[in-house]
Amino acid sequence: MTPSTQSSRLADIFAEVLRRNPGEAEFHQAAREVFDSLERVLERHPQYADASVLERICEPERQIIFRVPWVDDAGRVQINRGFRVEFNSALGPYKGGLRFHPSVYLGTIKFLGFEQVFKNALTGMPIGGGKGGSDFDPKGRSDGEVMRFCQSFMTELYRHIGEYTDVPAGDIGVGGREIGYLFGQYKRITNRYESGVLTGKGVGWGGALVRTEATGYGAVFFAEEMLKTRGESFEGKRVLVSGSGNVALYAIQKVQQLGGTVVACSDSNGVAYDEAGLDFELLRRVKEDDRGRLADYVEQRGGSAEYRAGAKIWSAAEAGRVDVALPCATQNELDGDDARALVAAGVLAVAEGANMPSTPDAVRVLTEAGVLFGPGKAANAGGVATSALEMQQNASRDSWSFPHTEERLREIMQGIHENCARTAEEYGEPGDYVLGANISGFTRVADAMLALGVI
Ligand code: NDP
Numbered sequence: 217m218t219p220s221t222q223s224s225r226l227a228d229i230f231a232e233v234l235r236r237n238p239g240e241a242e243f244h245q246a247a248r249e250v251f252d253s254l255e256r257v258l259e260r261h262p263q264y265a266d267a268s269v270l271e272r273i274c275e276p277e278r279q280i281i282f283r284v285p286w287v288d289d290a291g292r293v294q295i296n297r298g299f300r301v302e303f304n305s306a307l308g309p310y311k312g313g314l315r316f317h318p319s320v321y322l323g324t325i326k327f328l329g330f331e332q333v334f335k336n337a338l339t340g341m342p343i344g345g346g347k348g349g350s351d352f353d354p355k356g357r358s359d360g361e362v363m364r365f366c367q368s369f370m371t372e373l374y375r376h377i378g379e380y381t382d383v384p385a386g387d388i389g390v391g392g393r394e395i396g397y398l399f400g401q402y403k404r405i406t407n408r409y410e411s412g413v414l415t416g417k418g419v420g421w422g423g424a425l426v427r428t429e430a431t432g433y434g435a436v437f438f439a440e441e442m443l444k445t446r447g448e449s450f451e452g453k454r455v456l457v458s459g460s461g462n463v464a465l466y467a468i469q470k471v472q473q474l475g476g477t478v479v480a481c482s483d484s485n486g487v488a489y490d491e492a493g494l495d496f497e498l499l500r501r502v503k504e505d506d507r508g509r510l511a512d513y514v515e516q517r518g519g520s521a522e523y524r525a526g527a528k529i530w531s532a533a534e535a536g537r538v539d540v541a542l543p544c545a546t547q548n549e550l551d552g553d554d555a556r557a558l559v560a561a562g563v564l565a566v567a568e569g570a571n572m573p574s575t576p577d578a579v580r581v582l583t584e585a586g587v588l589f590g591p592g593k594a595a596n597a598g599g600v601a602t603s604a605l606e607m608q609q610n611a612s613r614d615s616w617s618f619p620h621t622e623e624r625l626r627e628i629m630q631g632i633h634e635n636c637a638r639t640a641e642e643y644g645e646p647g648d649y650v651l652g653a654n655i656s657g658f659t660r661v662a663d664a665m666l667a668l669g670v671i
Pocket of ligand 1 (some may be wrong): 365387389461463464483544545597600610
């Protein structure tokens with residue numbers, strides 16, 4: 217087929233994705249980004265088009281939606297909606313986190329599941345892609361309420377998951393506490409201590425060292441590799457990290473270990489600035505041990521720290537130089553104007569710790585300005601890769617040391633960087649990590665799908 221035939225074929229398939237999935241804006245956005253990278257792939261490999269691989273990849277293998285009834289502390293019955301989208305299992309069991317956030321609907325889970333398929337392929341590990349969650353809001357809920365919700369959620373989910381079937385983990389609103397309650401209920405219902413059914417478990421009961429840190433550390437390792445291509449490192453760099461949850465916290469820690477200074481982080485209420493550099497240990501304690509807010513951190517930190525309620529972190533760029541930006545909160549949190557502010561502040565590199573935090577406009581502004589841009593499906597793959605290491609340890613009843621596991625994570629991130637860079641070059645766009653990640657992830661999944669036949 218001619219190139220123009222391929223682009224019109226892609227346009228037709230995308231139109232069909234829009235028609236079949238109405239109102240799912242985030243899913244459309246994630247699919248569009250992958251489609252935009254694939255024209256040259258279909259030119260070189262017509263077998264993918266002939267076998268309708270792309271059409272099949274866009275249709276989840278299974279979508280589960282269920283009622284989650286639970287009783288709050290006041291004795292009232294609450295109803296939430298649960299989701300698990302099992303997107304693609306060509307490479308291994310479905311693998312991907314659970315998100316508990318009031319904004320969650322089917323379109324959120326489908327965008328995350330779709331991204332996960334390619335991300336997991338990029339890790340080179342034997343894992344397919346899936347994602348799940350609920351519109352439950354854990355914020356302000358007691359431990360007892362969170363436990364009852366998790367137990368009810370798992371009472372339906374358990375029949376769909378398993379070590380060889382589907383292995384969930386955490387995401388926004390789902391950390392060690394929630395994984396504990398979910399695993400406890402799974403164990404109780406099935407009467408099996410099946411450690412490999414969930415990842416992100418506590419280190420004392422089947423969890424892996426470094427899993428908690430892995431996504432944030434991995435994003436920083438990926439950014440470090442990008443910086444190396446320009447002869448740069450984190451040493452002496454001024455860095456912004458959005459969010460203050462799991463990914464943001466450990467990105468902050470790793471940047472500091474590599475000699476950078478993180479001058480701001482954020483939550484959904486505002487931004488904490490600290491020209492002297494954030495105090496990681498205090499921040500971790502406030503957020504993880506006390507389940508506090510960023511404003512509490514600033515109050516305890518005093519001195520140079522300042523909390524700006526309602527502010528957007530990227531406007532910190534107006535206040536001075538920014539060398540590296542790591543968006544680690546949520547989707548579409550960095551738009552075109554934010555990207556322009558970052559470029560004006562001299563940003564060298566942006567690596568996405570979150571999933572799809574940059575809008576398409578932002579990606580365009582950054583890449584046109586020559587900023588090194590690491591897309592989430594590559595830059596934040598360290599979390600799922602370390603989950604796969606946790607599965608390996610569970611399967612062999614083994615546990616690895618922190619330094620050994622961190623070294624494996626670093627090698628995996630270097631491998632993903634190398635793979636994206638090489639693929640981008642092979643396809644004539646050196647330095648385009650978006651293209652490299654999409655093509656490399658797609659071809660690995662597509663080859664497996666071709667081998668497995670039409671299923
Ligand atoms: P957490 O729940 O631990 O933290 C989320 C952080 O982002 C919080 O600071 C939260 O602020 C902020 N945030 C969430 N939603 C919004 C919003 N709508 N507007 C502004 N701020 C918001 O989640 P994680 O750190 O685990 O996840 C962060 C991102 O990283 C997500 O995109 C997730 O999909 C992605 N990711 C996570 C992985 C993991 O291993 N955990 C793996 C790969 C990707 P607040 O507390 O005020 O809500």
